[in-house]
Amino acid sequence: MTIIQKIKRYVGIFLKYFSLVFFAFVSLVPVVSCVITAFKTDKEYASTNVMVLPKNWFNFDNFMTAWDRANMGLAFLNSFIILACVLAGSIMIGSMLAYVLNRFKFPGNGLVRNLFLFATLLPGVAMQVSVYKIMTNFNLINSIPGYIILMMGTDVISIYVFIQFFENIPVSLDESAIIDGCSYFGVFFKILLPLLKPAIITCMILKGVATYNEYYMANLYLQDKSKFVVVATSLYTFTGPMGNKYNLICAGLLITLLPALIIFIACQKQIYSGLTNGAVKG
């Protein structure tokens, strides 16, 4: 009996690690193949199989060429400006709205909540048919401020994260501050906002990933790629005639991955918990 149990246990452990290693491999291969290819010279790339390791691991030429061709300096600058403004804006909007909805009862409170809830159901890409027309009318195509406002305006997740968080901050805190002579604005900015730090981090992660990676909207509203390129659209340069130079393309896409990778390694825990917190909105 015991031997059979032992065998069963070991088989179980073997299967467990086998499947883990297998899927880790599956997850890694597409990216690793890009890393291998990115270090190859044109000649090497043309003559060797894609999975053959490059001769020189310090061949950074492709990265430099890709950086120049795709205008990535400007792309990173634009992306950074957009990211900073969108995050600051949507955190302020989300926390202020959540404060009002959570702390005050007034006619229309339920209605406003439902309006935002319904907005989550409207499919984003589909809405762009008419949003595009509105943006054209406002003359906000190819305008970074316009794009920032749009990205801020279509944000619903952060409101939920903040409402949830407010539910766990006791109301007595507000009340005692008010009795001490604090105004409602004071309560929000001086007392509650500092307490919202975990929720703010959650929002920064969710909204940050979404904004940094947003390709479709950036492509649609920032069409002039020579001036308004962002990281997600910078790779677009490599479609068309350069579409076969994968050593260059891989180098370019690795550059765009790098910030995400660094932030992921540095704040793994916050990213996981941020994602989990953000998902419980239902």
Next chain:
Amino acid sequence: MDTTKNLQQQKKPFDFMKWLKSRKGQQMVVIITFMFVPLLLLAVFTYFPFVEMFKFSFYKMKYIGDREYVGLDNYKQVFERKDCFSALKLSLYYMGGSVVQLSLALYFATLLSFKTKLGNFFKGTMFFPFLINGIAIGFIFKFFYTRGFVFDTVLQWCGFNLDHLPYWLQNQSINNISLVGASIWRYFGQNMVLFIGAIMSVDAQMYEAAELDGANKCQQFKYIIMPSIKTIIVLNMILSITGSLSSFEIPFVVTGGNNGTGTYFVIMNKIAHVTQKVGLASAMAIVLLAIILVATLLQKLFFKYFFNDGTEDNAKVKKSRKKNLEGAN
């Protein structure tokens, strides 16, 4: 707003100022100032376009120029045009894919929530694809599936002959499956992290108690893990219906919707921005919205009738807590 305020001030200035300084007045000021911007943005970028889109769907029009009222013609076309309707059928592939994706996520979430060597490494590698931007994923998989490149090489390592392998992105009988595979690769780690979060929220003592009572891992899974995360699983399953109808980025970037891989959104995007049939595209969007609404309604009903046990208690607790906090709603 200002003019009405002024009027009130002129009539009985003393009273208004007093009201403004009272708690009620202060509250009103806060509510209005804090809600103004979010509601304005919501109106301009969500509800106004939504109403406009509904209007567009009855016209034959382009972005610029005249429009012509055509009634329900656009809606008829959505179901009659071959590309639109086959795109709807195509989303079945993605639904199938999301079943695979969710089961993979559940399997690994369960494994990783027990003690595992290098657990964090495995979790990280499986999750990381979620952080990659759409167009990079597109390039990665174009490269991955190209004839004789990464995927074919790996399969050759496993003993397959290149001549017997299909063209992954051109062959119409298989290219959608290739794309669904890429989509699973991208998202299953994220689902896994969500599931791990749900599993971790179970009290650790439950597992200890179960182990003491002699329950093996399978039983622990069935009686402790499953009940505690079935809500989030069902939620994700229903979300996957909407998700598969609106899958966009991967087919858009990898194949551009060619060779029969155009999903509903890819086709819609083409109709809206390339051929500029704005009316038809709007009708497509409205049809999709209707489907999504039905799915959401089904989800609500499903939760009501099949999950009365655990979730209802939760809902009650939440509701009573909400009432205590705000009294509104």
